Amino acid sequence: MPGVLPEGEPVPADGSLPATATRAVGARGFGVYVHVPFCASRCGYCDFNTYTADELGGGASREGYADTVLAELALAARVLGDAPPPRVDTVFVGGGTPTLLPADDLARILDGIDRAWGLAADAEVTTEANPESVTPESLKTLRAAGYTRISLGMQSAAPGVLAILDRRHRAGRATEAAREARDAGFDHVNLDLIYGTPGESADDFAASLAQVVAAGVDHVSAYALIVEDGTRLAARMRRGELAYPSDDVAADRYLAAEAALGAAGFSWYEVSNWARTPAARCRHNLLYWTGGDWWGLGPGAHSHVGGVRWWNVKHPAAYAKRLAAGESPGLAREVLTPDEAHTEDVMLRLRLASGLPLAVLDDAGRAGARRALADGLLDPAGYAAGRAVLTLRGRLLADAVVRDLLP
Numbered sequence: 516m517p518g519v520l521p522e523g524e525p526v527p528a529d530g531s532l533p534a535t536a537t538r539a540v541g542a543r544g545f546g547v548y549v550h551v552p553f554c555a556s557r558c559g560y561c562d563f564n565t566y567t568a569d570e571l572g573g574g575a576s577r578e579g580y581a582d583t584v585l586a587e588l589a590l591a592a593r594v595l596g597d598a599p600p601p602r603v604d605t606v607f608v609g610g611g612t613p614t615l616l617p618a619d620d621l622a623r624i625l626d627g628i629d630r631a632w633g634l635a636a637d638a639e640v641t642t643e644a645n646p647e648s649v650t651p652e653s654l655k656t657l658r659a660a661g662y663t664r665i666s667l668g669m670q671s672a673a674p675g676v677l678a679i680l681d682r683r684h685r686a687g688r689a690t691e692a693a694r695e696a697r698d699a700g701f702d703h704v705n706l707d708l709i710y711g712t713p714g715e716s717a718d719d720f721a722a723s724l725a726q727v728v729a730a731g732v733d734h735v736s737a738y739a740l741i742v743e744d745g746t747r748l749a750a751r752m753r754r755g756e757l758a759y760p761s762d763d764v765a766a767d768r769y770l771a772a773e774a775a776l777g778a779a780g781f782s783w784y785e786v787s788n789w790a791r792t793p794a795a796r797c798r799h800n801l802l803y804w805t806g807g808d809w810w811g812l813g814p815g816a817h818s819h820v821g822g823v824r825w826w827n828v829k830h831p832a833a834y835a836k837r838l839a840a841g842e843s844p845g846l847a848r849e850v851l852t853p854d855e856a857h858t859e860d861v862m863l864r865l866r867l868a869s870g871l872p873l874a875v876l877d878d879a880g881r882a883g884a885r886r887a888l889a890d891g892l893l894d895p896a897g898y899a900a901g902r903a904v905l906t907l908r909g910r911l912l913a914d915a916v917v918r919d920l921l922p
């Protein structure tokens with residue numbers, strides 16, 4: 516989620532969309548994102564739109580949350596009433612900590628989505644989960660309710676690193692929860708890692724990778740630590756209590772991830788994501804990265820339908836208040852111009868192993884691609900086949916390559 520949003524134009528109170536947007540909803544796939552904005556405590560590095568019980572204040576509660584989301588879903592179904600998506604291909608419940616809600620509430624939300632638009636027979640249904648907030652029983656309930664994929668925030672295997680990140684779970688709990696998820700019948704399980712935390716050694720990260728591989732999961736996401744303004748971590752770094760992350764260390768860690776995961780049979784399919792098989796790739800994220808349509812339910816959630824992008828009010832109380840009044844929780848929206856759509860397309864598709872067709876680039880972009888090829892940042896075989904595909908070195912410098920391909 517971008518930290519600074521464009522101002523956009525107001526969303527009509529009934530949430531209606533321009534006719535141009537609803538002409539072919541779901542032609543490139545349709546997904547539903549559900550944001551669950553609750554956490555037991557806030558990790559020092561995290562600036563996601565999430566609230567502890569103390570921060571929440573009045574006007575919103577975890578208890579009433581599933582019903583509030585279902586109210587937005589009813590509004591969404593009305594808005595797309597004349598032009599509904601053919602089916603829901605993917606659902607992704609993210610947070611926050613979705614598994615702070617009772618598993619029955621997560622089941623009810625999924626059932627509501629199925630009733631509104633119909634889940635595809637092979638729909639991918641993911642929920643994020645914190646390792647300490649699932650049990651073998653809750654995982655079985657989620658599996659029985661139709662969830663097909665679990666994404667667990669492990670971050671690290673090293674107790675010292677977990678402490679610096681303010682994680683609540685003990686080392687080893689994430690991989691244990693991953694095994695419990697597989698025992699509960701989940702074929703698809705992801706573990707998230709963060710690398711480059713101050714105090715993390717090369718051996719710490721090697722141990723994280725070894726544990727992920729041994730846990731038998733079929734998907735791994737590994738992100739360089741981002742120091743977000745306004746977080747406790749950023750304040751500690753400003754005060755000199757912790758060192759700022761180093762780009763060189765982050766590059767070394769990325770190479771270590773590629774080596775260890777590659778040796779264990781994982782392949783990268785997006786710069787920060789590796790899967791054991793094509794079927795294990797996260798289809799919901801691929802839908803975001805390839806211009807699909809999705810409705811984002813929940814406070815602060817973003818949506819994209821037919822070139823119109825909008826985002827909801829951020830606070831759970833404001834969100835609940837709008838819906839209680841029968842109004843759209845949309846705060847603002849923008850219609851993407853062709854230039855904006857092109858920039859997004861290049862930024863997102865270049866990060867994919869499938870690459871970006873060179874044909875979508877203008878003359879300056881193609882000259883940039885030739886330079887990146889000569890510099891060893893694009894793969895010669897991909898280039899010969901008409902695509903810009905990052906090499907391993909290119910993946911380390913992906914943002915710079917993107918800049919070179921854009922006007």
Ligand SMILES: C[S@@+](CC[C@H](N)C(=O)[O-])C[C@H]1O[C@@H](n2cnc3c(N)ncnc32)[C@H](O)[C@@H]1O
Binds near residue numbers: 562
């Ligand atoms: C929406 S978060 C939450 C998932 C879940 N609440 C948890 O923490 O286990 C998804 C992932 O984003 C990553 N993440 C969040 N903030 C980050 C940051 N500042 N730098 C790098 N990765 C971050 C973490 O790996 C996290 O697991």
Ligand code: SF4
Binds near residue numbers: 565610612645668
């Ligand atoms: S548990 Fe996850 S969403 Fe919540 S504060 Fe920590 S990283 Fe952010």
